[in-house]
Amino acid sequence: MQPIDWPGALRESVIAGVVTLALAVPILGMETVDAGGGTLGINQRWWLVGVAVLVVFLGRMAMALTRPARQAYRPEVPLFDQAIDYITPYGKFLAAAGIIFAFVMPFMPFANRYVVDVATLMLIYVMLGWGLNIVVGLAGLLDLGYVAFYAVGSYSYALLAIHFDLSFWVCLPLAGALSAFFGVLLGFPVLRLRGDYLAIVTLGFGEMVRLILINWYDVTKGPDGLSGIPRPSFFGLPFKRRPPEGVESFHQFFDMDYSSMHRIIFLYFLILILALITNFFTVRIRRLPVGRAWEALREDETASRSLGINPTNTKLTAFAIGAMFAGFAGSFFATRQGFVSPESFVFIESAVILAIVVLGGMGSQIGVVIAAFFLIVVPELIRELELYRMLAFGAGMVLIMIWRPRGLISRRSPTVLLGRGNGAEL
Amino acid sequence: MEYFTQQLINGLTLGGIYGLIAIGYTMVYGIIGMINFAHGEIYMIGAFCVIITLVILGPDYGFLPVILIVVLLVSMLFTAVYGWTVERVAYRPLRGSFRLAPLISAIGMSIAMQNYVQIAQGARIKPVQPVIPGGWQLWEANDFAVQLSYVQLFIWVLTLGLMTAFALLIARTALGRSQRACEQDRTMAGLLGINVDRTISLTFIMGASMAAVAGFMHVMAYGVIDFYIGFLAGLKAFTAAVLGGIGSLPGAMLGGLLIGMIEAFWSAYFSVEYKDIAAFGILVLVLIFRPTGLLGSPEIEKV
Numbered sequence: 024m025q026p027i028d029w030p031g032a033l034r035e036s037v038i039a040g041v042v043t044l045a046l047a048v049p050i051l052g053m054e055t056v057d058a059g060g061g062t063l064g065i066n067q068r069w070w071l072v073g074v075a076v077l078v079v080f081l082g083r084m085a086m087a088l089t090r091p092a093r094q095a096y097r098p099e100v101p102l103f104d105q106a107i108d109y110i111t112p113y114g115k116f117l118a119a120a121g122i123i124f125a126f127v128m129p130f131m132p133f134a135n136r137y138v139v140d141v142a143t144l145m146l147i148y149v150m151l152g153w154g155l156n157i158v159v160g161l162a163g164l165l166d167l168g169y170v171a172f173y174a175v176g177s178y179s180y181a182l183l184a185i186h187f188d189l190s191f192w193v194c195l196p197l198a199g200a201l202s203a204f205f206g207v208l209l210g211f212p213v214l215r216l217r218g219d220y221l222a223i224v225t226l227g228f229g230e231m232v233r234l235i236l237i238n239w240y241d242v243t244k245g246p247d248g249l250s251g252i253p254r255p256s257f258f259g260l261p262f263k264r265r266p267p268e269g270v271e272s273f274h275q276f277f278d279m280d281y282s283s284m285h286r287i288i289f290l291y292f293l294i295l296i297l298a299l300i301t302n303f304f305t306v307r308i309r310r311l312p313v314g315r316a317w318e319a320l321r322e323d324e325t326a327s328r329s330l331g332i333n334p335t336n337t338k339l340t341a342f343a344i345g346a347m348f349a350g351f352a353g354s355f356f357a358t359r360q361g362f363v364s365p366e367s368f369v370f371i372e373s374a375v376i377l378a379i380v381v382l383g384g385m386g387s388q389i390g391v392v393i394a395a396f397f398l399i400v401v402p403e404l405i406r407e408l409e410l411y412r413m414l415a416f417g418a419g420m421v422l423i424m425i426w427r428p429r430g431l432i433s434r435r436s437p438t439v440l441l442g443r444g445n446g447a448e449l
Numbered sequence: 450m451e452y453f454t455q456q457l458i459n460g461l462t463l464g465g466i467y468g469l470i471a472i473g474y475t476m477v478y479g480i481i482g483m484i485n486f487a488h489g490e491i492y493m494i495g496a497f498c499v500i501i502t503l504v505i506l507g508p509d510y511g512f513l514p515v516i517l518i519v520v521l522l523v524s525m526l527f528t529a530v531y532g533w534t535v536e537r538v539a540y541r542p543l544r545g546s547f548r549l550a551p552l553i554s555a556i557g558m559s560i561a562m563q564n565y566v567q568i569a570q571g572a573r574i575k576p577v578q579p580v581i582p583g584g585w586q587l588w589e590a591n592d593f594a595v596q597l598s599y600v601q602l603f604i605w606v607l608t609l610g611l612m613t614a615f616a617l618l619i620a621r622t623a624l625g626r627s628q629r630a631c632e633q634d635r636t637m638a639g640l641l642g643i644n645v646d647r648t649i650s651l652t653f654i655m656g657a658s659m660a661a662v663a664g665f666m667h668v669m670a671y672g673v674i675d676f677y678i679g680f681l682a683g684l685k686a687f688t689a690a691v692l693g694g695i696g697s698l699p700g701a702m703l704g705g706l707l708i709g710m711i712e713a714f715w716s717a718y719f720s721v722e723y724k725d726i727a728a729f730g731i732l733v734l735v736l737i738f739r740p741t742g743l744l745g746s747p748e749i750e751k752v
Binding site: 042045053055061064065165216217218227230231234235237410416418419425429 | 478484494497498500501502504505508527530531533534538539542543546547548549550551552553554556557558559560561562563564565566567568569570571573575576577578680684687688691695722723725726729730732733736737740741
């Protein structure tokens, strides 16, 4: 173990402190406040600057002083990876256990309305993450406007249900198909672009969809949003205390007491099943020729093209299928809220979904679940700290990325593996 | 004709602001190949530094040119520290790692900075009295007067001056040479004795200073800011950088001017609501026919 470098530690802590001072003086130290008459005044808060500088100074000092110890005891494989490697052989059992837990969770004693609601919210993002994983994780197309398809799904569902009085089960595939069609429409002109150009164009599309939703008042009711979206029914049995004349309600049919939890739990199971379908679909399609073509394109476009893969069509399928799942999730969102407005489809949503995919470890299905837990459930638990929630959220994204740049589950076994002895080891 | 000229003036002003932000995007992209998503927030912080300095010095400014220079330099300095810190904290540890890692880190940084300013400075909009009031009435015809305010002229002169200085800096100085070297091949530049870390840091500092100037212009021209201005301006400026061909400085300026003018003319002749859609639509059209932007050099595929 190297000795502690005291002067060096002091020097870097002082530098960090001075930088913090410069950062904090204008923004933290001098708050602009209304001084009346449309002018601004300054509210000086030097103590806050002092606290910030002290925290950074001491933090940096602690880091510098523990550095030799940390370097000396750093294991060859990070502990987190060791843990994952240890668990991996039991992956199948754990997945089964997880799914069983997800199915019995609403009937556990701790599952009150709040818990089931948060779990439903998390599952929406898990489903969106799995959908985007097809586009980003498998096909390697960076999509920063995924929320556009989610919006198309939501609004398609809302408009179809309100104007044509169609039931959830009819609207769901229609909304998915419309989103997929939209994906093809957007994807066709831009998919020849590479990497970051594609990212910015998809980001632009996401914003365009949101702006159209805001401004096309005749159809979308603009910023007011669409309300009065019909709630889903249990295959024709509504969840109502007093159903309309001649209609039997869910609790009457099953001869139970009415409880508002029925609908909440039904919605939970609905999204759970939709999400599992997405997962099952992705796992299976990866083994089909089109799935392998996606992964080949992601690894090397030129090589796959020379092997006869049509890059545009292949990418377009990925885009369309990803969009379709976003459309399904969007329909679910619309029916759960009973209300959709453009505010739900801002860029930050795309960023969160992308962050779930990347933080989870691109292409990893279970990683998406873990990342969704960290990004959706944990911020939800600290909701009381409203103001500081998003600050912690952003800082957390940066820290997790620095800690594990390739995502939480970064050591995935390849989809196609040649047997040992008869080919190159992958 | 009068109406047209007026929109041209407005568009050029807006375009200058976008162009200066776009320079930050394009330089960072050129040198480390990442979309610096937090750059819009850097611009927002620059605008806040400008407002704070103005409030401290005001409300009676005295000799205006000196005040303006002081405000500009102070806010450039503090904003540059922000630019440097963002690179040091969020991007440098991820350099050379997997492609999407810095992008996610940048998005996280952008969210964090936006909320940091919201908490520290409050969510309300911050108005300031016009610092440079007045202007000329160029000519009047058909009951429409074409106005060119002093602020607009000031913005044009500043943009032009900074662009010239910047072009010279990149083309003539040792710093510019090392930047161009890092852009072409970072490893080789490092082997030949260029301090790559410092060059990249300086790039971020320069980009942030330009963003601060853009923030300064925004405050001068429009007089109100809030913590949210960074997002849309950043998005537009990035669009401008891509439109002009990312990695190219004249492209960034050209793209910025084009986006500014599209916005001004679209709002004037078609509809204000759809101006952003027009800007993105033009971007998509340009990229379909010229996938590397207007002035970008075509990508060479290495196998």
